[in-house]
Amino acid sequence: MSRRVTSEHLVAELVALLGERAFIALAENFGGRRLYVPRKIDADGEIAKAVGMTAAQKLSDRKSPDYLRVPLARGLRARHHRAAGLSNGEIATKLGMTETGVNSLFARMHSLPEKGSDKDRQLSFF
Template identity: 35%
Template sequence: MPHEFRPYLPGVLAYIADEISVEVAVRLAEAKGGRRVYIPKNPDSETALAKLVGWENACLLSKLLGHGELPVPAGSFGGQTGRRQRIAMLLDQGMSHSDIAAKVDVTQRTVERVAASLRDPDQPMQRDLFL
């Protein structure tokens, strides 16, 4: 049974994931990571936030965080560790290396290295330069 992918979500994104949903936090991170998003006091369906996460979720965000500008953290998928987790999950789902590389925004060689390290966890990711 595949387990749910839980990306690394820093700061307020982790709080949103815990209180509302991981999907809302990820959607915010993907669309606005490293930038600001405005949370209206009383969102309607035509606000930018409602168009991004849906009206009900925009209302929940307003209740949870209040209104005003929200700086959305960058690096929403945890750098190397987050990419590795996501690659591992997609490999478990049987996705091809090429498709994973496109989806995670890494090279196919990176996917191959992660796949090899998952087969042999004792194998270091990089050779020692001084051997």
């Protein structure tokens, strides 16, 4: 009997395998689609161009030859972009959703990620 892998488990597995930065590049380039992962990675191939040769080879070693349903990972990507200092409007554009949707996404999170550029500009009162 095959076990269905949830999106959250797949995200965790791919982040552990590739690292967060390479996974985010994978999700931003291929999120929401089925991606064929070949046995032999070509440096000029779309996967290597998106995530780098090292991460592409790791993905191939673990997932080839097969199709991978690349998660959208909007929550992880939103946190990443927020930490990089992007506004909710800029994040909305990157995620392909509305700014209101981004506001709702952050509202559902247990801990709101700090905005990178705001952190540097805030005054400390203590």
